[in-house]
Amino acid sequence: MPHKIKIIGAGLAGTEAAWQLASSGLDLEIELWEMRPKVKTPAHHTDNFAELVCSNSLGSEFLTTARGLLIREMEHFDSLIIKAAKDAKVPAGQALAVDRDLFAKYITDKLESHPSIKIIREEFDQEIIDNNDEAIIIATGPLTSAKLSKRIQEFLMKTNPEAKSSYLHFFDAAAPIITAESINMDIAFKASRYDKGDGADYINCPFYNKNDFDNFYQALIQAKRAPLKDFEKENMRYFEGCMPIEAIAERGQKTLTFGPMKPVGLKDPRRPNDRAYAVVQLRQDNVVGSLYNLVGFQTNLEWGEQKKVFALIPGLENLEIVRYGVMHQNIFINSPLFLDSNFRVKQSSNIFFAGQVTGVEGYTESAASGLMAARSLIAQIKKTNFDLPRSTMMGALSHYISSCEPKYFQPINSNWGIINYEPEALEMKYRKNKTLKNEFLANRALEALNS
Ligand SMILES: Cc1cc2nc3c(=O)[nH]c(=O)nc-3n(C[C@H](O)[C@H](O)[C@H](O)COP(=O)(O)OP(=O)(O)OC[C@H]3O[C@@H](n4cnc5c(N)ncnc54)[C@H](O)[C@@H]3O)c2cc1C
Numbered sequence: 001m002p003h004k005i006k007i008i009g010a011g012l013a014g015t016e017a018a019w020q021l022a023s024s025g026l027d028l029e030i031e032l033w034e035m036r037p038k039v040k041t042p043a044h045h046t047d048n049f050a051e052l053v054c055s056n057s058l059g060s061e062f063l064t065t066a067r068g069l070l071i072r073e074m075e076h077f078d079s080l081i082i083k084a085a086k087d088a089k090v091p092a093g094q095a096l097a098v099d100r101d102l103f104a105k106y107i108t109d110k111l112e113s114h115p116s117i118k119i120i121r122e123e124f125d126q127e128i129i130d131n132n133d134e135a136i137i138i139a140t141g142p143l144t145s146a147k148l149s150k151r152i153q154e155f156l157m158k159t160n161p162e163a164k165s166s167y168l169h170f171f172d173a174a175a176p177i178i179t180a181e182s183i184n185m186d187i188a189f190k191a192s193r194y195d196k197g198d199g200a201d202y203i204n205c206p207f208y209n210k211n212d213f214d215n216f217y218q219a220l221i222q223a224k225r226a227p228l229k230d231f232e233k234e235n236m237r238y239f240e241g242c243m244p245i246e247a248i249a250e251r252g253q254k255t256l257t258f259g260p261m262k263p264v265g266l267k268d269p270r271r272p273n274d275r276a277y278a279v280v281q282l283r284q285d286n287v288v289g290s291l292y293n294l295v296g297f298q299t300n301l302e303w304g305e306q307k308k309v310f311a312l313i314p315g316l317e318n319l320e321i322v323r324y325g326v327m328h329q330n331i332f333i334n335s336p337l338f339l340d341s342n343f344r345v346k347q348s349s350n351i352f353f354a355g356q357v358t359g360v361e362g363y364t365e366s367a368a369s370g371l372m373a374a375r376s377l378i379a380q381i382k383k384t385n386f387d388l389p390r391s392t393m394m395g396a397l398s399h400y401i402s403s404c405e406p407k408y409f410q411p412i413n414s415n416w417g418i419i420n421y422e423p424e425a426l427e428m429k430y431r432k433n434k435t436l437k438n439e440f441l442a443n444r445a446l447e448a449l450n451s
Contacts, residue, residue: 003028003381004134008124008148010034010049012081012363013355013370014139015107019080020374022116026381030116035123041143048104049111050081057097058085058364064438066322066414069445070364070393071096074371076449080107081367124148128155130348135380137373139354141366142330149331156338159347163337163406174410175245175297176306177323178316179417180290183282188315193265193281202283203292204266205315206276213278216312217256220249223305226327244327245297260296280313285408286400291322291417293410299325322415323361332359334409335401342376342386343369343398352377359401361411368394368414369401390420392445416441 005021007014010032018032036047043053058081059067074082088102111117125147128136140148156163183203190200207213223246248255257263261278268274282292299306303324311319335358338345343358345351354373355366372386372394379386388395396418404412412418419441423431430437 004031005029005137005377006031006033006124006134007137007139008033009138009140009144009355010111010119011139011141011355012050012366013141013373014137015050015111016079016081016367016370017137017139017354017374018111018114018117020077020371021378022111022114023078024374024378026378028116029118031118031120032111033120033122033124035121035145038121039123039145041141041145043143046101046104048101048108050084050104050107052098052100052103052363056090056100056103057092057095058082059096059362060094061096062094063442064435066393066416066438067362067364069438069442070368070397070414072442072446073392073394073449074364074368076446077371077375079367079371080110081364084110125151127151128351130345130350132350135350135352135377137352137354137370137377138357139366139370139373140357142332142356144331144357152333155351156333156345159345160337163334174323174325174327175294175299176310176321176325177285177291177293177412177415177417178282179320179322179415180292182316182318182320183292184315184317188282189268189270191266191268195267202281202295203315204268205280205282205313206263206266206268207261207278207314208271208274208276210277212312212314213253213257216309217249217253219309219312220246223309224302225300225305226302228300228327243298244300244325246299246301280316283408286404286418288420291415297325298327300327301325322417323411323413326361330356330411332357332411334406335359336404336406336409339402341395341398341402342380343373343401344376344380349380356411359409359411360397361413365397365412365414368397372398389448390418391441391448393419396420419445 005028007018021028021030044051062068071082084103084106085096085098087106088098090097090099123145128151188203188205191204192199192201257278263276263279266279281295283295285291285293306324311317340346343352343354352373354370358369360369375386390396390399393414400412400418430440
């Protein structure tokens with residue numbers, strides 16, 4: 001008897017999952033549900049599957065970039081999304097940029113004509129039940145329909161009643177995440193406000209010079225913001241606790257120095273008698289401590305502007321941003337509470353989530369998670385395992401979304417900070433040169449996949 005599988009949402013993740021399953025050689029009955037064009041989302045414009053709602057780039061193809069490694073890993077697994085991107089590629093330097101219509105059409109045609117896939121152009125609004133007769137992959141993205149969002153909430157609450165208040169998130173803006181190695185610790189210092197916690201849980205970047213702060217402030221309020229879509233303007237509701245830093249700054253300098261940049265309770269061991277005028281705090285963002293986020297610095301500034309303005313913060317002159325602050329409507333589940341590293345619901349072995357709704361961020365990451373969810377399901381049917389090592393970008397992403405601290409869980413791009421490696425294992429020449437180091441890590445990841 002064939003295994004029945006429902007994939008909900010024919011976006012980047014759902015189409016990749018459908019392709020992987022349909023190409024598995026297993027006897028499967030696959031239903032791929034897509035609500036467009038009957039029910040629209042605020043960001044999609046066409047009826048095509050895998051529509052790119054904003055930029056037309058899947059990221060750099062260079063192996064020494066985190067995205068480049070992710071793309072190579074996906075190619076290793078015969079990814080439909082990467083095949084389509086290469087087919088629809090347009091010249092864009094080292095970026096894998098595409099003609100978005102050709103890209104989406106390639107994918108739509110491949111799946112619509114596949115004999116094992118039945119396309120259902122309806123909004124999925126059924127109770128989600130763990131049922132041994134069929135598996136479900138929910139890949140409905142950051143703009144999951146309201147009806148299904150409610151169903152997901154109900155289902156997740158049942159699987160983990162203690163997680164009541166954090167089963168689905170909605171946020172306006174996110175703060176940038178930077179690499180620990182790009183922080184200048186000759187200027188920044190470790191301390192917790194009023195010595196709470198371990199006493200040194202945060203990295204602090206102090207403004208001792210008021211002129212430096214004034215320059216930063218002017219740059220912040222004058223910086224260009226990312227343009228909002230009409231629907232976002234209409235629905236623009238700031239949560240006070242999640243207001244973009246530039247919007248807080250507009251209320252006056254003191255809203256910063258009495259708010260997210262307040263210097264009180266922070267002692268710099270190198271200058272015990274001085275009090276800074278303002279301080280930016282950085283909070284550790286992953287277990288190994290290779291990533292930090294700028295506390296309270298959620299933002300809607302254009303990405304280039306973020307780099308320029310935040311580099312004016314003392315200690316961040318050379319900051320390397322691995323996840324830029326963004327603002328748009330976005331729902332995602334608190335995955336560490338609910339999913340294992342196979343994108344499977346911990347308490348419901350036949351239900352998987354994939355794509356942006358799991359807290360991976362970006363087109364390529366969404367597709368990669370669809371690939372991993374499908375491959376995990378294939379392994380489950382074959383009674384084998386699909387466990388990618390954390391030295392690979394895909395393995396690192398799945399580990400992050402399933403094991404991050406749920407309280408601070410925010411969507412994540414592919415980046416080198418989540419890759420697992422022992423610094424001692426790196427020869428000195430790799431430690432000192434970032435490109436060499438990335439190349440070493442990338443080759444190691446690809447070797448792991450081939451072994
Ligand atoms: C406004 C906006 C701009 C973005 N810009 C970028 C960018 O420039 N670069 C980048 O890398 N990432 C961007 N992202 C983030 C993310 O990469 C994309 O949203 C990406 O499309 C996510 O892939 P996905 O497969 O998870 O979801 P989607 O591609 O959105 O696919 C989900 C699909 O599910 C369908 N669906 C929803 N609910 C139901 C239902 N109940 N029944 C049936 N079908 C349903 C939707 O119609 C959609 O086709 C952006 C996101 C948003 C919202």
